Amino acid sequence: MSADPLLSVRDLSVAFRHGTRETLAVDRVSFEIGKGETVALVGESGSGKSVTALSILKLLPYPTAHHPSGSILFKDRDLLPLSERDMQRVRGDDITIIFQEPLSSLNPVHTIEKQIGEVLLLHRGLAGAAARARTIEVLNQVGIPDPQSRLKSYPHQLSGGQRQRVMIAMALANEPDLLVADEPTTALDVTVQAQIITLLNDLQKRLGMSLLFITHDLGIVRKIAQRVCVMKQGRIVEQGGVDGIFTAPAHPYTRALLAAEPKPDPAPHQPGAPMLLEATDLKVWFPIRRGVLRKTVGHVRAVDGVNIALRKGETLGVVGESGSGKTTLGLALLRLISSEGPIVFMGNKLQGLRFKQMRPFRRDMQIVFQDPYGSLSPRLSVADIIKEGLRVHHPELPERDRDARVVQALGDVGLDPNTRFRFPHEFSGGQRQRIAVARAIVLEPTFVVLDEPTSALDMLIQSQMVELFCDLQRRHNLTYLFISHDLRVVAALATKLLVMRAGKVVESGDAAELFRSPKSDYTRALFAAAFNLDTVSTETIAP
């Protein structure tokens, strides 16, 4: 650390007013960032890392938010007392930020050129040809191919990774001294994530800027940062060099975080078990209609000729990047969207059954969704949410027994049954996901589709959830279809593996075997990105 740091945050606190109540989100946090240094802020969601970052740029919803204590010294100038006008001069010029969601942080109605040009115009007064030249230059820097032709593109015409690159280009346009990256890769696919990390690393070295990197993923930290601050409940519990923290973590929370890798414990093969689910040449094609007569001119092949054979008690992992049709496959197997091709579930042909005819099977096939915030109705109590399926499938059950089964299910997923009269918003993300699991298993299904059930959760919670899934599978002899883009989690659970890309199966087979020696280039690139954050062969396997 240099003697004269670029940014020095001292005793910073952030509090939010809610009516008469105050919530302290950040509690006396101090850290420094030297010139050309990368500092990572790590912590679970709600630990105050984003709030800390946003307060450096004073982007919090003032006056709801306020700072009871502290100072933020940037180049020896305190930013906190600055007026909004002065602050605007700092933002986008000296300090810039990139956000997690590249789709919502770009304005959909303006072209790339206009959005980058705006930053240049505001802070440097560049316009016209000069601005265009600089725009092309930064687009080049962030690795957008053929930037000239991309200038007139709108955000929706770019892929997620390209959008994030454009965001980075905007942030770099004025050569900032400090770049704040607020989970810039969380919303991206593993391969793209690896590319963006490499890009940031590269740019930071080349331009000599400082980087404040916020993430919950320790793997990324190891890859990019020199120093780490571990945050928990608004405080920095430990900070220091990356090597020190990873080899000898002092704080118990850091140790827990580091140990949070999901333990591999896949369900064994069940060669003798009855075939539970079989699908042959399953297709989900969405028609593309054009013209006045809405003639079908083609199809989006979301799922294209997938074969599945799953025995009772096994887990089939489905991996692939976003848009590869994983979720569509899951929904099609449960007949929640229409598809073609026979689906045989416990010897019954499901294809062609009407909604009412499907109902008896619904008891045996359940689904847990990705987003624990979206998948629970906010207006029903936990007990009502879990009871819903019982009402449909066991209408004869007296209320007492129903309640008993809710208590049982909550116990199964490791929640205190006494909390069942509360509402979902009173629970954390991990707890909500447990409620969603309870809703699925209360019907005692044989087959559960787990659609990215851990993606929205923190690392620590993720590994707990994986343990829960293993435990439930063993106790209730469940069969899983586990959909995820997170290969580490899949590796921990899957008996068999299905790698999907653009609706097609790239590779399938025994999971352990596949992880050891992937056959196709795509699978190999996917694994490299996921396990080592490497980008090696990704460019060569472009479709």
Next chain:
Amino acid sequence: MDERTGGREDIEAPLDVRLTAPELTPGIEPAGPLGLAVPPKGYEFSPINARRWRNFRANRRGYWSLWIFLVLFVISLFAEFIANDKPIFIHVDGKNYFPVFMTYPDTDFGDVFGTPADYLDPHLQKYLADRHAFTIWPPIPFSYNTIVSRPPSPFPSKPTWLLSKKDCEFAARNGYGKCGTLQYNWLGTDDVGRDVLARLIYGFRISVLFGLILTVISSIIGVAAGAVQGYFGGWTDLLFQRFIEIWTSVPELYLLLIISSVLVPGFFVLLGILLLFSWTRLVGLVRAEFLRGRNFEYIMAARALGVSNAVIMFRHLLPNAMVATLTFLPFIMSSSVMTLTALDFLGFGLPPGSASLGELLAQGKANVQAPWLGLTGFLSLAIMLSLLIFVGEAVRDAFDPRKTFA
């Protein structure tokens, strides 16, 4: 509710939640006497609703407007006990009579015709006075259709407290009696000699009731239609939307005028006619909410459980749409009241003779020399509609997830 819920209660303010929510861990809550959690007894505000109620009350103007409006409405519901040409209670010759509730023949009070008793008839009053009857009159001894028998001047006559000495002498000359003995008309009479205050009370009641019923029924129809459209989407939605577009382009007022000149206009006929058009107002709103909501994961989860469409719509989606609907209700109600008033004003509304604010306004327009008619009509309407709008604003504040009050 648990303090630890922190900033999570406003689930509709994702920004705030994301920034502030500390990862909470609802541990074991204080258990019931047997160590088991007990379901909340009776109706308890959920934290969201408690917050909404706080926000509603924080809008002082709307809060007090609601109270004033409710008090006025409840009072007007008992209009028969406040303004009536029948006594509430008569005790005469050892018998009890309740003329407010029952119609007695005048043979009960010494007359011979057998027609319903007219309690303002001097003969009957003399009969009662001779027998030292105990009588309780409503504070205003006129109903909405009672014609004042001894006005101080030709109709419309002034409010009694405005009468000058000259008016009194005029009344006395014409044999109506001295000023002190006149019947008291707080707001004067209209041009057929009916007490304006009595008509105002009955008119207020019918306006509010009409508005309330119209609002409730048209909301139910509108929400149902919007729900079906939004939930099923596709062709249902497309056809329904085009139908509504055509339907709403029908010139409403002209059609109303035509229909109400063919059908005998009465309370329920008018209600039906207005309903034909007013139900479309909420459809778009509810449709949008359902379109948005049907893609929520918890709807998908419910479908995966095999829950039927009707239950999904009612249990899962309707509560989402209710926020938008409730926010709109006071405004729909005030416009319903306005529509009725406008029709009455034009003479196409409630049947002649019934108490209505629109008719009062029309009278005020026809009798500019009697400003108490127009002023009363104007002020009562203005106050009623303002109260409703203020309540509506407070409701809007209450449901606004981003609104915070210190």
